Amino acid sequence: MSRSALDVSQKDDFPAWYQAAVREADLAEESGVRGCMIIKPWGNGLWERMKAILNAEIEATGHENCYFPVLIPLKHFEQEAQHVEGFAKEMAVVTHHRLKVIDGKLQPDPEARLEEPLIVRPTSETIIGSAMSRWVRSYRDLPLLLNQWANVMRWEMRPRMFLRTSEFLWQEGHTAHVDEKDAMEETERMLGVYRDFAVDALALPVVDGRKPEHERFPGAVETLTIEAMMRDGKALQSGTSHYLGTNFARAQNIQYQDQQGEWKHAHTTSWGLSTRMIGAVIMAHGDDDGLRLPPRVAPQQVVIIPMLKGAPEDEKIADYCAELARSLVGQEVFGEAIRVRVDLDQDKPQNKRWRWVKKGAPIICEIGPRDVENAKVAFLRRDTLRTEEGKINSHFVERVDFPAMAAEILAEIQTGLYARADAFLKAHTHTVASFEEMVELFGSGEPAWARVSWSRPTGAALETIVKRLKEHQLTVRVAPFDQGEIGQTCIFTGETAVETIVVAKAY
DSSP: OOOOSSSSOTTTOHHHHHHHHHHHTTOEEEOSSTTOEEEOHHHHHHHHHHHHHHHHHHHHTTOEEOOOOSEEEHHHHHTOHHHHHHHGGGOEEEEESOEEEETTEEEEOGGGEEEEEEEEOSOOHHHHHHHHHHHOOBGGGOSEEEEEEEEEEOOOSSOBTTTBOSEEEEEEEEEEESSHHHHHHHHHHHHHHHHHHHHHTTOOOOEEEEOOGGGSOTTOSEEEEEEEEOTTSOEEEEEEEEEOTTHHHHHHTOEEEOTTSOEEEOEEEEEEEETHHHHHHHHHHOBTTBOOOOTTTOSOSEEEEEOOOSSTTHHHHHHHHHHHHHHHHTSEETTEEOOEEEOOOSSOHHHHHHHHHHHTOSEEEEEOHHHHHHTEEEEEESTTOBOTTSOBOEEEEEGGGHHHHHHHHHHHHHHHHHHHHHHHHHHTEEEOSSHHHHHHHHHTOSOOEEEEEEOOOOHHHHHHHHHHHHHTTOEEEEEESSOOSOOSBOTTTOSBOOEEEEEEOBO
8 A cells, every 4th residue: 555645644643744744735834923924825726716706706795805004002902892802812003103122132113102002903803883873874884795805913821833823814704784774684695605605616515504692703793604514524614604784883982873763773793704715625626645625715626747767759749748738727617717837847746746735735747758749648536546555546638638528527526525525524524412422422522513402501601611620621612503402401401402503623
């Protein structure tokens, strides 16, 4: 059996496997600032593909892109106490506008202290709310539908590439509406956009639903979420959409005059999805050879490796590969021309093969002199790289047939990755009838989510439950929209259950 490309397996050490997968795919590296990363070209190319697809969906729903400053006056946050409390421990604060050499060291200049501290953007509800208070005057100004692509800073105590970083990239939508009905429809619509993006673009099955009260976004009346299962069984919150009621509107004085001339506070929403989704793609689809990228978001869908050896026939091989690339670009898949790269890097063909395997390129072609002579194409499918015995699974087809076949294969890979991940989610989601059964399930060491009956406890009872769950590294993830059959009794309180929730270990 051929040895795996990574030096650690998912089964033996999933966290170490994840770090190896990120490193060997050349996605990102440490920047020198704890919790901040440099996103390298392949990782940035993956994010740019995600961004292009999602941005088109956001714009199709009537939202307009804008941009707000990364520095936010502290006074904006002071107007929304509940919101600030939720982010206070993560905020980075700018207090000086100049440095000075003091005692031989570069330090903040005591004479350049800001009159008011500035917060490095952890999220933009407050500053965008302030702008909305100036932009909204009449019901005719509503709904106001805004979105921005930006970076944010939340000081992370336990950083991990893409999953939890102090600085990350995201989009954040912010909207204002005339009433609760319109705002809730917006909240649900945008969660639907996230769900469809996860399923259609990332081949990622998700469970959509509501967060319980104690897990809501700070200051929100309702938080909707999509949760995805990773290959180790942990849940990853993959996108959230929040109905904020009039909480932020009152704090920021976002008011409009209705048709009767009466002044009312707007109802606002916010929603966001981040580079955390790159981590989701890695952990949901990757294997012991590295990444397996869904073709819709792969920066390059077909990589062609000329098997050059410094021989006289090298020129013919290079020309053959260039012509093959041109024929592939003439084919469409997912409504776009196939993205192709001919790898002419000066390295051994074997090294280049494994580099692209670890990067997760969906189709990898290896063209040698015999392929040119016989008008053939030899290729690997990243989704079925190995046989059941672990040997490399190579394919050979006629050159004339390959372009159309490549488009079909890319569509098959996209569908197949989703089917595999969906089967994994269903196989490892279990309904449990007691707290003890749930603890036993998670103690087995196997990937697992638990669906349990819930009575929506509050106050001291909820605090006790959260503490009990924390002892087992568990959290309540979501109350699914698809409730299925609800048990009669809450497994935590013994009271009458009103809904089903999902409990899991999580990132």
